[in-house]
Amino acid sequence: MIPHLTQAAYLAATFLFVFSLKWLSHPSTARRGVLAGSVGMGLAVLGTLLHPHIESFQWIAIALVIGTLVGVPLSWVPLTAVPQRTALSHAFGGMAAGLVGTAKYFLWLPEGELTPFRTFAIVMEVLLGFLTCTGSLMAAGKLQEVIPTRPITYRGQNLVNLGLLGIAVAAGIYLVVDPTQWPLFLLVVGLSLLFGVLLIIPIGGADMPTVISLLNSYAGLAAVAMGFVLENNLLIIAGALDGSSGLILSIIMCRAMNRSFTNVLFGAFGQVQAAAGAAEQRSYRSATAQDAMLMLEQASRVVVVPGYGMAVAQAQHRIRDLFDQLVKRGVDVRFAIHPVAGRMPGHMNVLLAEADIPYDRLIEVEDANADMEQTDVVLVVGANDIVNPAARSDKGSPIFGMPIIDADKARTVFAIKRSMNPGFAGIENELYFRDNCLMLFGDAKAVVGDLVKEFTGEGGGH
Amino acid sequence: MEFSLWSMLFVFVLATFIGFEVIRGVSRLLHTPLMSLTNAISAIAIVGSLIIAGEQKTTLSTVLGTVAVFASMTNIVSGFLITDRMLRMFKRPEAGKR
Numbered sequence: 001m002i003p004h005l006t007q008a009a010y011l012a013a014t015f016l017f018v019f020s021l022k023w024l025s026h027p028s029t030a031r032r033g034v035l036a037g038s039v040g041m042g043l044a045v046l047g048t049l050l051h052p053h054i055e056s057f058q059w060i061a062i063a064l065v066i067g068t069l070v071g072v073p074l075s076w077v078p079l080t081a082v083p084q085r086t087a088l089s090h091a092f093g094g095m096a097a098g099l100v101g102t103a104k105y106f107l108w109l110p111e112g113e114l115t116p117f118r119t120f121a122i123v124m125e126v127l128l129g130f131l132t133c134t135g136s137l138m139a140a141g142k143l144q145e146v147i148p149t150r151p152i153t154y155r156g157q158n159l160v161n162l163g164l165l166g167i168a169v170a171a172g173i174y175l176v177v178d179p180t181q182w183p184l185f186l187l188v189v190g191l192s193l194l195f196g197v198l199l200i201i202p203i204g205g206a207d208m209p210t211v212i213s214l215l216n217s218y219a220g221l222a223a224v225a226m227g228f229v230l231e232n233n234l235l236i237i238a239g240a241l242d243g244s245s246g247l248i249l250s251i252i253m254c255r256a257m258n259r260s261f262t263n264v265l266f267g268a269f270g271q272v273q274a275a276a277g278a279a280e281q282r283s284y285r286s287a288t289a290q291d292a293m294l295m296l297e298q299a300s301r302v303v304v305v306p307g308y309g310m311a312v313a314q315a316q317h318r319i320r321d322l323f324d325q326l327v328k329r330g331v332d333v334r335f336a337i338h339p340v341a342g343r344m345p346g347h348m349n350v351l352l353a354e355a356d357i358p359y360d361r362l363i364e365v366e367d368a369n370a371d372m373e374q375t376d377v378v379l380v381v382g383a384n385d386i387v388n389p390a391a392r393s394d395k396g397s398p399i400f401g402m403p404i405i406d407a408d409k410a411r412t413v414f415a416i417k418r419s420m421n422p423g424f425a426g427i428e429n430e431l432y433f434r435d436n437c438l439m440l441f442g443d444a445k446a447v448v449g450d451l452v453k454e455f456t457g458e459g460g461g462h
Numbered sequence: 463m464e465f466s467l468w469s470m471l472f473v474f475v476l477a478t479f480i481g482f483e484v485i486r487g488v489s490r491l492l493h494t495p496l497m498s499l500t501n502a503i504s505a506i507a508i509v510g511s512l513i514i515a516g517e518q519k520t521t522l523s524t525v526l527g528t529v530a531v532f533a534s535m536t537n538i539v540s541g542f543l544i545t546d547r548m549l550r551m552f553k554r555p556e557a558g559k560r
């Protein structure tokens with residue numbers, strides 16, 4: 001009877017998980033999706049606790065309580081820290097898969113239960129799980145800026161990485177043939193942990209959206225492998241949903257940068273940029289908050305292009321104030337969101353939603369570009385590469401071919417930037433030297449705040 | 463064994479297909495909540511961890527299983543809570559006009 005109850009709970013959970021993602025298709029039903037997902041998870045856990053093999057609940061209870069105590073505060077992080085939290089949870093997911101795989105290997109080893117197929121599935125689970133674990137920890141460290149965010153590269157890096165992966169795969173194959181060679185299993189564990197670190201070291205902050213998506217996919221595949229090890233369909237299905245989600249997001253991110261997976265992972269983007277950094281002095285124009293206010297006031301169509309700089313400066317609430325002022329004067333204000341703006345997919349949308357900007361004001365690149373020539377003012381807030389016209393015209397640029405927001409085609413562009421130093425990527429932005437572009441120097445939050453003051457009459461310019 | 467291997471592969475292929483179709487329909491607005499939600503869902507790894515932590519066969523397996531339960535539970539709790547917190551912020555267009 002009990003096995004049937006467990007399976008029925010798993011079946012219901014499967015159903016709820018699929019609907020959970022289905023309901024995420026639109027903001028109006030999305031919260032129902034979270035409810036469905038958590039009910040499904042609750043059913044799956046209850047169904048499992050009925051399992052007759054469970055002898056003691058002591059350690060389970062302790063782990064569940066500590067997990068809750070750690071999980072609740074982790075859900076309170078500021079929204080600018082969501083990429084780090086996400087990377088950390090990929091690390092936890094990978095770790096759980098790796099540990100279960102290790103436990104199963106050493107449980108089955110003395111019992112002679114390690115069939116070639118089981119061993120293969122365990123090797124995959126451990127490889128993907130531990131690689132995701134350390135890789136995601138590195139990514140979280142870079143996002144939190146505990147670890148330097150610039151790409152760390154050295155000669156022969158790809159050779160070393162591929163060599164290590166090759167050794168791990170060879171050891172895995174040998175294990176499938178002879179599962180009793182437990183030192184080789186430990187070698188696979190060690191190499192997976194090491195490989196995760198080495199894979200992320202050469203990746204820079206601007207590539208984080210792709211890397212996070214890719215690690216998301218690996219975490220899902222590790223759960224699938226775990227499902228094959230434990231012969232559990234629910235794990236296979238939930239893992240496959242997570243894996244395909246990560247893969248779709250990675251593909252969208254790569255397309256948005258016009259790069260391939262191999263290019264992101266092994267491209268050593270940093271080296272190309274070093275050469276592009278040396279450019280001659282060129283002239284640009286700067287403006288004051290008052291100039292910008294006068295232009296914005298007379299505009300009928302304004303597009304704001306937010307980037308990672310907006311998140312760093314926490315400028316989203318000041319932008320909301322500016323949005324209110326402009327809407328009050330009958331200006332049509334929209335926000336053009338590039339898929340790789342920020343540090344993870346959808347990052348800008350969440351920050352602007354936090355600042356109470358209605359979601360129908362957030363538009364995609366294609367829609368923004370379609371009306372660009374009729375746009376009076378584009379306000380670039382902490383974005384750089386995604387508005388660089390070199391991506392359209394300069395074949396020598398590292399970002400050539402990347403789909404960009406054509407801010408330069410608007411009548412006037414205001415770009416908020418700390419200084420004229422090329423940003424993280426080290427690529428000169430052609431936009432800043434165009435005749436229709438005016439620079440507003442300073443911290444994004446302070447500059448937008450000054451703009452708002454000009455509108456409300458508190459500014460120093462009067 | 464043979465049968466279960468093949469049926470698991472069928473399940474995997476079909477689930478991947480459903481995943482692609484469903485997730486392709488997710489609005490770009492919600493890609494961050496999508497990632498935190500799928501992350502919480504894939505913490506279903508807790509199902510495997512619970513049995514290993516609870517069956518108490520060897521000290522090693524109990525310790526590894528317990529840590530895995532902890533890691534999965536953290537992801538479940540923080541994943542669902544933060545997804546809901548983010549989704550609450552997406553205001554309907556009517557509300558914004560007022």
